[in-house]
Amino acid sequence: MSNQKAEIVDVIANLFRRRGYDGVSLGDISAATGLGKSSLYHHFPGGKEEMASTVVEQAACNMQDFVFAPLQAGDSLEAKVDGMISSVTRIYGGGDDPCLLASLLSSDENGPLAEKAAALIRLWAERIANALRAEGVERKEARKKGMLAVALIQGGLITSKAFASGEPFKEAMATARAVLLAR
């Protein structure tokens, strides 16, 4: 994907994650990107749905580079967990920015977009579980903790939005850290 197109996709991603799939119109996307409708259809022949699925694919790449990678690269479990939490905190603006995956997961209900987002969330939990298992955590417990950490991240984002403050998210991150590092 070219840099220029990646920028366009990024702009569209910011729309979707703030307002959900149904809350964003082609007019919105046209205005935000500065491209006319026909230009958008040149880049995304599949229309709005292709725009959204491309956005999810880019999100998958970003997740791999900034969230999953630290989980494998750190020296200790503590370093891995802190690396992920640090990246996650940056990605979500300290709790101020909503999660694209969560937005699309609830917007599209049972469409293919929701399934793509769901798969990425499941992968996230699995990657965390793998990092724990690599440090000797038992299989089932690692799986549970992986799901729990993702739940704390997502729930932290929701409560932070409700409180219009990054505090709940930071608390949730601290708890996630404690859960993942507990022996």
Add this chain to the structure above:
Amino acid sequence: MSNQKAEIVDVIANLFRRRGYDGVSLGDISAATGLGKSSLYHHFPGGKEEMASTVVEQAACNMQDFVFAPLQAGDSLEAKVDGMISSVTRIYGGGDDPCLLASLLSSDENGPLAEKAAALIRLWAERIANALRAEGVERKEARKKGMLAVALIQGGLITSKAFASGEPFKEAMATARAVLLAR
């Protein structure tokens, strides 16, 4: 509110919490309730927005009756927490049903609906914190734990949707219980 109208509101609530505000059309509401569009405007002169805000008001009443009440009624802190978790688990179908407040919170972005939903979520965390304080938990810690419990509930719902399984939600509830009851 009459029983008949309460039933209508309940049907509309189930639409909104599954598909969000923008994902539900008046045609959907008309079909689901069996009322013509114009009849809907007889009951809700303010249109779609009044329908949604009425739905939130009903949700507030349900929260009071089924979630906040157990937090004040139980004999011990354990009984209070278990009472809330039991109600919450029932309300959300063991993790299968999405949360209306979370749906409207992300759908409407900065509209009045989102603020109503946000206020209710904040109230939820506050009610939990109050129950903890009544049992001697220090003020700031009670506040943190209240936010944390709500985050675990909301995050558990999201992960359960992603996994298409009630397991993550149940794990999140167990963790919330442990957090709230920890000395």
Add this chain to the structure above:
DNA sequence: ACTATTGTACCGATCGTTCGGTTCACTATA
């Protein structure tokens, strides 16, 4: 000259909303 990219104008469908009008139970008056 050729291809990639864009703006303009437009399409049918659907959006939330409103209009005109019907039904029917209830009430006041003769």
Add this chain to the structure above:
DNA sequence: TATAGTGAACCGAACGATCGGTACAATAGT
């Protein structure tokens, strides 16, 4: 008791606006 009137509840049809999407000529870059 008979009748005229009232208002709540409901409906189908249609409104203007906007939706996602398309056709096509013009432009830009090579």
